Amino acid sequence: MDLKFKDFLDIPCGIRFVFNNLKVSSTYSRSILLEEKFIKSKEEIEQSYLELSQSRSLFGSGAPLEKLSHRLRRELSSLKGIAPSLHFISKGGVADDIILFEIKELSLLNQKISKLLEETNSIGITLPNLDTPLSLLDPEGAAINSFYIYDSYSPQLKGIREKIRECESFDPELFRVQQRIEEEVRKELSEKLKESLPLLFEAIESLAKLDIILAKTVQIDELGLTIPQIGDGKISYKGLFNPEVEEILKRGGNNYQKVDIELYTDRPTLIVGSNMGGKSVTIKSLALSQILFQFTFGIAALQSKITPLNGVLHSMGVAEDWERGLSSFGAEMERINNILVKSKSSGRVLILLDEPASATNPIEGSALVSSLLTQLSNRELFCVVTTHYKIEGRGCNLLRVKGLDNGKMDYSLLKFERGEFPYEALKVAEMLGVDREWLEGAKKELRK
C-alpha cells in the first residue's frame, strides 16, 4: 500500500510542526496535501523540486514577484473542493443553485489566477481555460461571485418574475410556475456543463497544486530551509537541523548547533557520545529531512544531497505498548524485528534506530546491538543507529558527538576509530549539578 503524507505526521521527528507551520491558503489544498503519496521516483522528485526552485526564484523573499505571491495566496484562500458536486453532475444529476454557484466561483477564481499568472508562466502550472462554463453561469458577463437562475436564461422567466414582484403577498401558484421553469434551466445547464467537467477537475487540481507550491516557497524562507540536490546512492547533509527543536531553543534564548553528516549504503552509521549530546535530535532530523524530501518540501539543512528511497523505518524513543501488555523492552524488540523483516523486502530504505535495546542490561544489550549492526551491514540500505553501549562497530561508519568542551556541549559529529569510546555521563551529570556525594561514589565504583 502506498503511504500518504498523513501517515507520516505522527512520527515524532518534527514533521507535524513543519506541516502546522505550512501556510497553505485553502483548507481544500491542505486536505489534498495530506493525501499526497510518498514519491519514490527520482524523476518525479526532480520535476517537483524544479518547480519549487522556479517558484522560489520568482516568488520567494526578495524575488521579483514576491508581492504577486501574496495576492495569489489571498485569492487561493477561496478555493474549495467541489469534486463531489462535479461527480454528481457527471452521473446525470441536476445541479441546484448551490452547485452552480460553486462552479461559477471556481471558474472565476481560475480566470483571476490565470490573469495574475500571465506575468509568469514558468512554474510548471498551467490552468485550463474555463470560458465555456463561465459563459454558461455568467450569461450577463458581470464576473461577480454570485449566482441565481438569471432572467436571461428564459424569456418566460422574466415575465413570471415581473408578476411575482408586482404581487403584494406571496403567491404560491406563481412561485410554483417559476420553480418549474427554473428547474428546466438547471437541467439544461447541468447537461451543458458535462462537457466542461474534465477542465473543471483539472482546475481544482492545478489551483491546489499552486497553493501548495506557494506555501512551500514561503516556508523555505520562514524556516531557513533549502532545495536539495538529488543524489543517486548518497545521503549527505551540511548543517542539518530540526526546525521544531530550533524554535524551542530560540524561545529559551539559545542557539541551535547544526551538524554535518554523511550516510552510506554499504555500512550502517553508528553514533555514540554523551548524554544530551544531540544524538536523538540528529536521528529525528534525518527522518524529518528524508520525509520532507519525498514530499518535496524545502529541506532543513544548509546543503543536502538526498537519494529517493522506498521508505523510512524507525524506532525512536522508548514506548511501552500498554494495550498489548508489552514492556518497553518487549515492544521495542517487536518493533525492531518488524523493521528487520520489512527491510528485506522493501529495497532501499532508511532505517533509524535510536538507542536500541537500551532498556535491558548492558551485556546482553550490547550483544543485541552488535548483532543488529552485522545484520544491517552489506545491505543496499541506509541505516543509522545511536547507542551508549561500548560496541566495536566493525564495518560501521563510526561517528561520535564531540561532547563537552570547557563545560559547553559541542554537538558536532566526528569520525572516530574503533576502540576510542567516549565516557562522559558523569561529566554531564556534574554539569547538571547532581549530588556531589553520589557522583564521587560513582567515580570510586569506576576505579574499582
Added chain:
Amino acid sequence: MPFIDDIIDYTSLSVVGLEKNTGKTECLNYIIRQMSYKNREIAITSIGLDGEAEDFLVGSRKPKIRLNKGVLFTTGESHYRLRRVNSEIVEVGEEYTATGRLVTAKALSKGDIIISGPTTTSMLKRWVESVTESHSVNLAIVDGALSRSSHASPTVTQSMILTTGAALSLNLNEVVRKTLFALKLIGLAKSKRVLSTSLLEKERGVWLYSTVDKKELLLYPSAFNLTKESVEIEPNQIIFVTGALTDSLLKAIIEDRELAGKEIIVRDFTKIFLSPNIVQLFEREGGLLSVVESSRLVALCVNPVAPNGYSLNSNDLIEELSYSSNLPVYDIFKC
C-alpha cells in the same frame, strides 16, 4: 417608529426571547420591514433553527421569517433548498452544520425562509464580521432559539432586544417579575475593577484576583467541581468566574464566610444561570455581581397572547414593565 431609530447606531443586534412564543419572530419581521423602508442594508441569521411553520416543541403555528428584496440572509443548505423567495447566492461556507454548509444569499423578491445559522459563538462572530465587512451591510441581526442566549453576548452583537409575554405565565405579575429578573441580569453594570489580560484569557476555573498586587489564585477548578483550593484570602480580592455562574457555585460562595461579600465578576450576562432567590440572598449578604462586558438593551417587546390563545391586557403589561424597568416597551403586534 418604535426603537428603530435606536438600533440604527449599531452594526449588530440580537433578538432574544425569554420564552418561545413571546413574539420574537414578529419582532424580527418588524425590524426587517422598517429597515427596508429606511433603505438600510441588513443581514439576518439565527443561532438555532427558526422560521419553521410549526413549533417543534409546542406544536403551535409560528410566523415565518419574512424577507424583503435586498435582505441578505444566511441559512443551512437544506433550508436554502426549501426557500420560498427568489434569491441570489453570494457565498457558500466551508464549515458544516446539522443543516449542511451555510449559504448566504440576497433576497431578490419578497418571500419567506427557514433560517438555521451558525451553531457556535465563534462561527457567529465570524458571520457578523463577514456580513458587515465583506458584504457591507448596515446591520447584522441574529435571531436566537429557546434557551440559547450566547448570541446575545456583547462580544458577538453590540445591541439586543428582549421579547417577553404571556407565554411566561398567564399571571401578569408573574410575567413582570420574571421579566424584571431577566432585565436585572442583562443590565448588570460593568465592573469598576481592571482585570489583567492573563486573567481574562483563562478558559477554566473560578479565580481570586487582587487588583492591588495582580495576583491570580485558583479558587475552584470549575463551576462543577467546587472543591475549594487552599488559597490565601485577602480583603481586596474579587472573584472572577471564567465560565457559567450557577446556583450551586453562588451558594458555595455565599456559604463560605471568607468569600461572602466579595464582588463576583462574570464575562457577560449570557454566562449567568441563577435563580432569583439565590441572587437576592447574595445581595442581602452584601455581595456585588458585575460583568466584564455590559449589554446594550435597546427595547423590550411584549406579546400579551399566550400560545393557548389566552391574552393579558397589553396596555397593563406595557405600563407595568415600563414603569418598573425604565425601558421603552412595545407590543410588537400593534406596531
